[in-house]
Amino acid sequence: MADVRLIEVKEDILSDNKARAEEIRDLLRRNRVFLLNLMSSPGSGKTSLILRTIRAIGDAVRIGVIEGDIDSVVDAEKVSREGVPAVQLRTGGFCHLDASMIGMALDEMDLALLDLVVIENVGNLVCPAEFDTGAVRNAMILSVPEGDDKPLKYPLMFSTCDALVVNKMDYLAGSDFDMTAFHERVRALNPRIDIFEVSCKTGAGLDAWYKWLTGEVRAWKSN
Amino acid sequence: MADVRLIEVKEDILSDNKARAEEIRDLLRRNRVFLLNLMSSPGSGKTSLILRTIRAIGDAVRIGVIEGDIDSVVDAEKVSREGVPAVQLRTGGFCHLDASMIGMALDEMDLALLDLVVIENVGNLVCPAEFDTGAVRNAMILSVPEGDDKPLKYPLMFSTCDALVVNKMDYLAGSDFDMTAFHERVRALNPRIDIFEVSCKTGAGLDAWYKWLTGEVRAWKSN
Numbered sequence: 001m002a003d004v005r006l007i008e009v010k011e012d013i014l015s016d017n018k019a020r021a022e023e024i025r026d027l028l029r030r031n032r033v034f035l036l037n038l039m040s041s042p043g044s045g046k047t048s049l050i051l052r053t054i055r056a057i058g059d060a061v062r063i064g065v066i067e068g069d070i071d072s073v074v075d076a077e078k079v080s081r082e083g084v085p086a087v088q089l090r091t092g093g094f095c096h097l098d099a100s101m102i103g104m105a106l107d108e109m110d111l112a113l114l115d116l117v118v119i120e121n122v123g124n125l126v127c128p129a130e131f132d133t134g135a136v137r138n139a140m141i142l143s144v145p146e147g148d149d150k151p152l153k154y155p156l157m158f159s160t161c162d163a164l165v166v167n168k169m170d171y172l173a174g175s176d177f178d179m180t181a182f183h184e185r186v187r188a189l190n191p192r193i194d195i196f197e198v199s200c201k202t203g204a205g206l207d208a209w210y211k212w213l214t215g216e217v218r219a220w221k222s223n
Numbered sequence: 224m225a226d227v228r229l230i231e232v233k234e235d236i237l238s239d240n241k242a243r244a245e246e247i248r249d250l251l252r253r254n255r256v257f258l259l260n261l262m263s264s265p266g267s268g269k270t271s272l273i274l275r276t277i278r279a280i281g282d283a284v285r286i287g288v289i290e291g292d293i294d295s296v297v298d299a300e301k302v303s304r305e306g307v308p309a310v311q312l313r314t315g316g317f318c319h320l321d322a323s324m325i326g327m328a329l330d331e332m333d334l335a336l337l338d339l340v341v342i343e344n345v346g347n348l349v350c351p352a353e354f355d356t357g358a359v360r361n362a363m364i365l366s367v368p369e370g371d372d373k374p375l376k377y378p379l380m381f382s383t384c385d386a387l388v389v390n391k392m393d394y395l396a397g398s399d400f401d402m403t404a405f406h407e408r409v410r411a412l413n414p415r416i417d418i419f420e421v422s423c424k425t426g427a428g429l430d431a432w433y434k435w436l437t438g439e440v441r442a443w444k445s446n
Binding site: 004005006007008009010011013068073076077080086087088089090091092094095101104105108 | 227228229230231232233234236296299300303309310311312313314315317318324327328331
């Protein structure tokens with residue numbers, strides 16, 4: 001048998017990315033800007049949550065948005081109509097954002113004018129969870145129609161996040177989503193995660209989310 | 224409306240990759256080594272075709288293999304049992320190989336002892352087609368059970384390849400695969416592609432593939 005050489009591509013890429021992410025957190029700390037990485041499947045409500053959040057706390061917290069979700073500028077334009085600076089990372093179908101892409105986007109923003117930058121990550125529960133973007137906190141959305149089994153299928157995503165927004169709670173009554181089982185599955189992976197049950201359509205439950213996010217931003221800025 | 228800045232992540236990444244791919248082709252030219260990039264869906268028969276090829280032409284053509292297909296060393300070990308040097312790129316679930324990964328793998332090989340290096344790319348008909356690996360020629364496998372509609376769904380892959388191996392022809396009789404329609408769909412995307420109808424199980428049709436590959440290797444080495 002001839003020799004088999006083994007190259008761990010992913011380890012190299014992830015360790016380079018980690019170093020770049022730490023540089024980004026240093027930059028954010030110096031500028032007192034909080035960076036939130038928001039992840040979910042396509043259609044779970046990332047853009048809706050961002051728009052709701054801008055309208056609710058945008059007077060108290062100066063917000064900017066990095067859009068990586070889709071292959072157009074539609075979401076960035078929606079955000080920008082709220083009067084908020086937006087950078088669109090046109091990923092052209094790539095499955096995740098990494099720290100160097102976020103670094104490029106932050107270079108385009110005037111950090112002195114911002115308290116909070118929200119990354120709307122690529123719609124995907126797999127790859128984005130593997131790449132540290134340099135964010136201070138990671139949040140995910142799981143919408144009720146996606147099903148209560150998702151923590152079993154995407155454990156890394158649920159383990160990586162500091163906050164979980166369960167969106168489309170208005171669908172709960174007509175669904176077979178078992179909220180108790182879902183919470184148990186999430187807590188088994190990540191006992192410390194903060195869970196918010198909301199509807200971006202009706203606005204129900206969002207106050208707790210705004211309070212959590214505002215608190216996190218203030219804590220970071222006062223450090 | 225606030226300003227929207229647009230960053231074309233993919234263009235930057237692909238243009239960096241293209242430059243690295245050209246460096247690899249220069250390296251191959253200097254060393255008179257031919258590099259074949261073999262792509263397909265999982266289970267189409269990449270490893271089987273490589274093993275068949277080694278057994279058929281391995282005495283005349285000194286072959287090495289770069290394995291990127293799966294998250295283990297199983298395929299590399301199979302190849303290596305044929306007495307052929309193999310490098311395993313453990314991608315850990317990444318969806319494609321790029322030129323810099325292939326450069327890392329070639330650095331581990333003694334090019335002076337090789338005529339042909341075959342890349343077994345990640346099993347996926349989308350992302351691998353977008354990244355120039357530095358290969359001299361691109362080939363793909365489509366197996367009969369995958370269906371005759373695949374050129375419509377994955378046009379870039381069919382457009383990018385110089386050779387198409389239609390594998391598992393032994394399944395054709397019992398299937399609704401329309402070979403005439405398939406050829407028409409492929410030719411509409413890529414009139415110059417060489418098509419080989421084979422069965423890696425029975426060996427049928429493989430002589431034409433061996434002849435094509437050997438001819439390509441010789442032409443490159445005599446340049």
